[in-house]
Amino acid sequence: ADRLVGGSSPAAQQLQLHAEVAENGMQHMRQLAGVDVPAKAKLEFGPGALHLMLVGLGAPLVPGSTISLTLHFAKAGDVTVEVPVRDARTEPEHPHH
Numbered sequence: 001a002d003r004l005v006g007g008s009s010p011a012a013q014q015l016q017l018h019a020e021v022a023e024n025g026m027q028h029m030r031q032l033a034g035v036d037v038p039a040k041a042k043l044e045f046g047p048g049a050l051h052l053m054l055v056g057l058g059a060p061l062v063p064g065s066t067i068s069l070t071l072h073f074a075k076a077g078d079v080t081v082e083v084p085v086r087d088a089r090t091e092p093e094h095p096h097h
Helices: none
Strands: 002-008 012-023 026-032 035-037 051-057 066-073 077-084
Touching: 002 012
Parallel strands: none
Antiparallel strands: 002 035, 002 066, 012 026, 012 051, 066 077
């Protein structure tokens, strides 16, 4: 077991952990201080759930390209991953209010 406590990317000034939560029939984003990762479990991020938010982009993201993210874990330390850039406008819709 470990805890994801943050991250960084050369593509942005900040990388924040967020979750979407329902309150009074409305979806809201909440910034999180960390996310527990159970041992031998998969933690998935995506629209309408847990997600990583890039704040202060240095340049527009180009769909089809990849960006580097360094994830900061309490026990495992830093893990760098390459993630694909996708155009959210072409993804299946999910409720936002």
